[in-house]
Amino acid sequence: MDDHAPLEGAGIEEPLDLVRLSLDERIYVKLRGDRELRGKLHAYDGHLNMVLGDVEETITVVDVNEETAEEVIRIVKRNCEMLFVRGDGVILVSPPSRA
Amino acid sequence: MSNFFGFNTVMPGRQGGRVALNLEEQQELDRQVQKYALETGEDFEIYDYGETYDNLADDLEETRDDLNDETFGGGTDFDFARNTRQIAPALKKEEELYIKQNEHGGARRSSFASLWETDGPSQQDTFKKGLPEPSQAASSIWGSFSNTTAKGMELGAGNAGFVHDPVFGTGTFALSRPTAFGNNQPSLEEIEAQLLRTAGTQHQAPMQQERKMMSLEEVEAALMNINGGRPVYSEAMIAEQQAKQASLEQRRAERQAKQAETAKHNGLMTQSDKDFINRIQISQLVTDDPYADDFYCQVYTALRNRHLQQMGVPSNIVESESGQNTRRGNGRTEQRMQQQVQRIVSDAKRNPKRTNVTVEGALGKIAVNSVLNPRQLLQVSKRGSHNESSGGNSPKPPSPGPVSTKSHTVLGWIENVYTYVLALEQKRRQQPPPPRMGEEEIAGEAIRRWNEEYGILARKMWNELRITVPIGVVHPHPFISILNYSKGKKVIPRVLRHLLPEQTLTLLTMLVANFESLNVCKAEVYADVQGNQEIELFMNTIVPPLLGFVSEAPFRIVVGLLALFIERNNMVWVARSKPGLAFLTLFLSRAEILKQGQGNYPIPDEREINQWNELYNRLFSQLQTHFSALFLPKATMAEDVHVWRFLAAMAVGATVDQQHVLVTEVREQVLENVIAAQTTRMAPEKAAQRIGNVNLFLHALGLDASQVAVPAM
Amino acid sequence: MLFYSFFKTLVGQPVTVELKNDLAITGVLVSVDQFLNIKLDNIKVVDEERYPHMLAVKNCFIRGSVVRYVQLPAPSVDTALLQDAARRERQQPAAGGRK
Numbered sequence: 001m002d003d004h005a006p007l008e009g010a011g012i013e014e015p016l017d018l019v020r021l022s023l024d025e026r027i028y029v030k031l032r033g034d035r036e037l038r039g040k041l042h043a044y045d046g047h048l049n050m051v052l053g054d055v056e057e058t059i060t061v062v063d064v065n066e067e068t069a070e071e072v073i074r075i076v077k078r079n080c081e082m083l084f085v086r087g088d089g090v091i092l093v094s095p096p097s098r099a
Numbered sequence: 100m101s102n103f104f105g106f107n108t109v110m111p112g113r114q115g116g117r118v119a120l121n122l123e124e125q126q127e128l129d130r131q132v133q134k135y136a137l138e139t140g141e142d143f144e145i146y147d148y149g150e151t152y153d154n155l156a157d158d159l160e161e162t163r164d165d166l167n168d169e170t171f172g173g174g175t176d177f178d179f180a181r182n183t184r185q186i187a188p189a190l191k192k193e194e195e196l197y198i199k200q201n202e203h204g205g206a207r208r209s210s211f212a213s214l215w216e217t218d219g220p221s222q223q224d225t226f227k228k229g230l231p232e233p234s235q236a237a238s239s240i241w242g243s244f245s246n247t248t249a250k251g252m253e254l255g256a257g258n259a260g261f262v263h264d265p266v267f268g269t270g271t272f273a274l275s276r277p278t279a280f281g282n283n284q285p286s287l288e289e290i291e292a293q294l295l296r297t298a299g300t301q302h303q304a305p306m307q308q309e310r311k312m313m314s315l316e317e318v319e320a321a322l323m324n325i326n327g328g329r330p331v332y333s334e335a336m337i338a339e340q341q342a343k344q345a346s347l348e349q350r351r352a353e354r355q356a357k358q359a360e361t362a363k364h365n366g367l368m369t370q371s372d373k374d375f376i377n378r379i380q381i382s383q384l385v386t387d388d389p390y391a392d393d394f395y396c397q398v399y400t401a402l403r404n405r406h407l408q409q410m411g412v413p414s415n416i417v418e419s420e421s422g423q424n425t426r427r428g429n430g431r432t433e434q435r436m437q438q439q440v441q442r443i444v445s446d447a448k449r450n451p452k453r454t455n456v457t458v459e460g461a462l463g464k465i466a467v468n469s470v471l472n473p474r475q476l477l478q479v480s481k482r483g484s485h486n487e488s489s490g491g492n493s494p495k496p497p498s499p500g501p502v503s504t505k506s507h508t509v510l511g512w513i514e515n516v517y518t519y520v521l522a523l524e525q526k527r528r529q530q531p532p533p534p535r536m537g538e539e540e541i542a543g544e545a546i547r548r549w550n551e552e553y554g555i556l557a558r559k560m561w562n563e564l565r566i567t568v569p570i571g572v573v574h575p576h577p578f579i580s581i582l583n584y585s586k587g588k589k590v591i592p593r594v595l596r597h598l599l600p601e602q603t604l605t606l607l608t609m610l611v612a613n614f615e616s617l618n619v620c621k622a623e624v625y626a627d628v629q630g631n632q633e634i635e636l637f638m639n640t641i642v643p644p645l646l647g648f649v650s651e652a653p654f655r656i657v658v659g660l661l662a663l664f665i666e667r668n669n670m671v672w673v674a675r676s677k678p679g680l681a682f683l684t685l686f687l688s689r690a691e692i693l694k695q696g697q698g699n700y701p702i703p704d705e706r707e708i709n710q711w712n713e714l715y716n717r718l719f720s721q722l723q724t725h726f727s728a729l730f731l732p733k734a735t736m737a738e739d740v741h742v743w744r745f746l747a748a749m750a751v752g753a754t755v756d757q758q759h760v761l762v763t764e765v766r767e768q769v770l771e772n773v774i775a776a777q778t779t780r781m782a783p784e785k786a787a788q789r790i791g792n793v794n795l796f797l798h799a800l801g802l803d804a805s806q807v808a809v810p811a812m
Numbered sequence: 813m814l815f816y817s818f819f820k821t822l823v824g825q826p827v828t829v830e831l832k833n834d835l836a837i838t839g840v841l842v843s844v845d846q847f848l849n850i851k852l853d854n855i856k857v858v859d860e861e862r863y864p865h866m867l868a869v870k871n872c873f874i875r876g877s878v879v880r881y882v883q884l885p886a887p888s889v890d891t892a893l894l895q896d897a898a899r900r901e902r903q904q905p906a907a908g909g910r911k
Contacts, residue, residue: 018507020514020898020899021507021510021511021514022510023514023586023895023898023899024585024586024589024891024895025510025584025586031880033832042889042891042894042895042898043814043815043818043894043895043897043898044898045814045815045898045901049815049848051815051818051884051889051894053886053889053891080881080883081884081886082883082884082885082886082889083881083882083883083884084815084819084881084882084883084884085880085881086848086876086877086879086880086881086882088877089832089880095506095507390900392813392817393813393817393820394814394817394896394897394900394901395814395817395818395821395893395894395897396817396818396820396821397817398893398897399821399890399893400821402890402893514899517896517899518899521896521899521900586895589892
């Protein structure tokens with residue numbers, strides 16, 4: 001903070017700067033294990049550890065019917081007011097699909 | 100201290116082997132301990148060089164370390180040894196001086212070394228670490244001293260000058276305290292000679308000198324001595340003993356060879372050199388900004404403590420709860436530590452060219468990736484100059500050229516504003532204290548520099564807000580686009596703290612001129628929860644500070660702002676929004692106050708009053724026939740208070756005719772509220788609130804709700 | 813260090829740690845370290861029927877790397893401050909060479 005160098009032209013220089021743009025905005029996070037999160041981004045770091053607020057988690061579960069070998073896709077949703085997400089499970093982060 | 104941060108200044112060979120291994124283990128352990136100590140902010144006394152300082156460096160110019168580069172070779176290809184060799188003669192002198200100063204320390208250990216040396220295998224066994232041979236101790240005190248230092252660390256004690264109580268008792272014996280030797284120290288040679296003499300009475304010598312603790316063997320030997328007989332060993336036992344002794348001998352020989360190998364590097368650095376390096380290394384770990392790594396926790400704890408204190412919880416409880424902050428260690432040491440760090444930090448600031456990860460001059464380099472600073476998983480090389488940053492979202496302010504208002508562009512501006520706001524807030528924390536007696540000149544310089552840097556940051560923040568972008572180039576205006584994001588709204592009160600009054604006025608002017616393009620003016624935002632949150636946010640973040648500004652503005656400015664407001668916006672549209680009404684109410688009530696001569700301004704002259712009346716009439720005529728539409732459909736209780744407040748502000752300045760129009764238009768709402776309040780179904784406090792709202796308006800007309808005749812149902 | 817700093821303020825608060833193997837443990841946060849390893853006290857496994865062997869365990873140490881989520885008590889999180897902390901974190905030189 002004491003030198004201004006990192007602030008000069010504080011535009012977008014690396015991918016994480018794009019994540020910063022979404023601070024205090026709702027984001028979409030895709031995670032390993034067919035999980036997705038939508039929530040407001042409150043914090044993140046270089047590992048993409050994150051804290052999200054008002055989170056909706058969507059888990060896609062594929063049930064296989066043992067007799068017919070038919071695949072039934074089931075979607076489970078959960079909500080959480082405040083959630084820390086460990087970065088090693090994160091696949092992608094993006095603004096929500098609205099304009 | 101020579102083993103500071105596991106940095107062994109003796110440079111042991113890494114060929115493995117027992118001693119080297121132990122050293123490495125010890126180094127690792129030291130590292131952990133130091134790290135932990137730093138982490139928890141405890142144990143400042145560990146870093147107290149003052150105690151180990153041999154005063155050799157007193158002659159060095161410490162306040163200005165400008166010559167360090169020359170002294171230590173500077174640059175990345177740092178060759179300490181060669182530089183030191185060049186000043187070998189001087190070093191030698193210093194070494195001699197050092198030996199003299201530390202003689203008793205070095206001698207003490209050597210003496211014990213030789214003592215154990217002559218003391219048969221059983222003691223050797225219990226004292227595995229091995230100490231230098233007496234011959235070596237005599238020939239190279241320097242060398243043996245270095246080795247015993249490592250040993251001392253293993254035994255939990257520092258080197259000769261170390262302040263900490265040596266815990267020598269961890270072995271099979273306990274040393275008598277150094278003070279027992281008294282001030283009149285015998286020279287090394289004397290001790291050596293004495294030891295050789297006592298060697299004749301082998302087993303008794305250690306017994307008499309060390310009483311506190313004894314190994315099993317010692318106890319056995321002692322018993323044997325008391326009984327006047329030598330222990331009786333079987334043949335096998337003797338053979339075993341001999342084999343043991345042989346292996347010990349061999350091991351000792353190996354060790355000695357290794358020591359001889361490394362001994363040639365001994366003494367390359369004097370104690371002051373080591374201290375100097377220690378200081379550099381510490382300076383990298385200590386920072387003058389306690390927020391650097393722990394911002395959230397520090398500020399959160401501070402905020403919570405303040406909150407709890409306001410609630411009457413004694414502060415000491417809070418303090419102990421947040422235990423991390425408590426520090427032990429004597430204040431003197433800590434103070435000196437801080438002073439030294441301050442000096443180093445200010446020195447680094449004076450020489451900004453040194454931007455390397457490690458301060459040049461430090462031997463070795465502190466790992467870039469440590470626990471404190473883990474490797475980032477995504478690392479993309481930064482593009483060098485900002486000139487080549489892609490044209491579309493170039494942050495060059497305030498270019499009237501084609502400015503796109505894609506969402507990520509606006510978000511980028513907002514984040515830049517945050518960057519400067521945070522930098523400004525940090526600057527304020529580091530504001531230099533007012534000058535003390537006799538230091539005016541230095542302090543004045545610091546304050547001047549601080550002001551300059553602060554000004555630069557404030558200007559950059561101002562540019563980033565894009566308020567001065569001419570109206571009409573892009574729609575909506577960039578500043579309005581910023582305000583259309585919730586975090587853009589949130590940052591405004593923090594921005595205003597750093598603005599000059601004329602900048603605040605410009606901001607307000609720009610806001611007023613573009614008011615209708617604010618998203619909070621759109622009717623549909625009232626429909627959903629999120630929209631209502633945005634409105635609340637606007638009312639809580641942007642309105643209060645600007646209200647504060649307007650409530651101190653002179654009449655001329657208020658007239659100007661309202662004129663602009665009416666001219667540039669569709670009043671019917673804007674007045675339907677809560678923020679729009681809030682601003683209108685604000686201007687009307689301020690003007691009324693100033694007209695009555697309140698506030699610290701003279702009563703406006705006739706020309707100004709006329710100007711105002713003209714404005715008021717324009718506003719009134721635009722809103723006429725729409726007053727009842729200001730009430731939101733399905734208005735619930737308390738949500739229309741801002742409308743009543745506005746009507747009251749209008750009523751105060753209205754002519755009799757205009758008042759009549761007002762009453763006629765909102766008659767229905769007045770009646771509705773009065774009737775609703777009189778029904779028994781409504782809770783008393785809610786009824787009172789409704790009547791209160793209506794009275795806001797009625798009182799401005801000189802009426803009261805109780806005078807309203809309720810038509811029979 | 814952002815999240816280490818963050819979790820330190822949550823010591824003493826009830827949290828639910830969800831592991832990558834779907835085991836979810838609720839307990840009082842006792843301590844946390846730089847690796848975001850977590851110590852919990854008074855623990856209770858959320859789905860006890862599936863993990864009966866955890867019934868007897870009263871406190872535990874969780875290696876940071878096996879954590880998927882940590883559900884946090886929202887009132888104990890200062891989101892505005894957290895966002896600022898995240899912004900500051902990004903500004904620090906990547907190499908961590910502060911002075």
